[in-house]
Amino acid sequence: MNVVHWYDWITPTNPFVAVLLSMLLILGVAIIAWFEDTKNFKTPILILITGFIFSIVGVFFFIQSGFISRS
Numbered sequence: 665m666n667v668v669h670w671y672d673w674i675t676p677t678n679p680f681v682a683v684l685l686s687m688l689l690i691l692g693v694a695i696i697a698w699f700e701d702t703k704n705f706k707t708p709i710l711i712l713i714t715g716f717i718f719s720i721v722g723v724f725f726f727i728q729s730g731f732i733s734r735s
Contacts, residue, residue, distance in 0.1 A: 666678065666680040666681075668680075668681050668684070669681075672685065673685060676726075676732055677732070677733075678732065678733065678734075679723050679726075679727060679732055679734065682719070682722075682723045682726065682732055683719055683720065683723055686715070686719035686722070686723075687715070687716065687719060690711065690712060690715030690716070690719065691712070693711060693715070694707075694708035694709075694711040694712050694715070695708070697711055
């Protein structure tokens with residue numbers, strides 16, 4: 665069930681929330697990089713792609729270790 669609870673930012677309760685919160689954090693980092701990198705779009709796009717891949721892999725390992733349940 666893909667329900668977001670108020671305490672999910674502390675400990676994600678499902679994979680959807682874990683990916684959602686990690687992408688929000690990575691989006692913030694990409695925006696900061698865009699401002700600092702003289703408004704060049706290449707760096708934030710690279711950050712978003714890399715962050716998405718790492719968050720998917722991280723959630724996969726959390727599921728395999730039992731930290732996040734699939735349901």
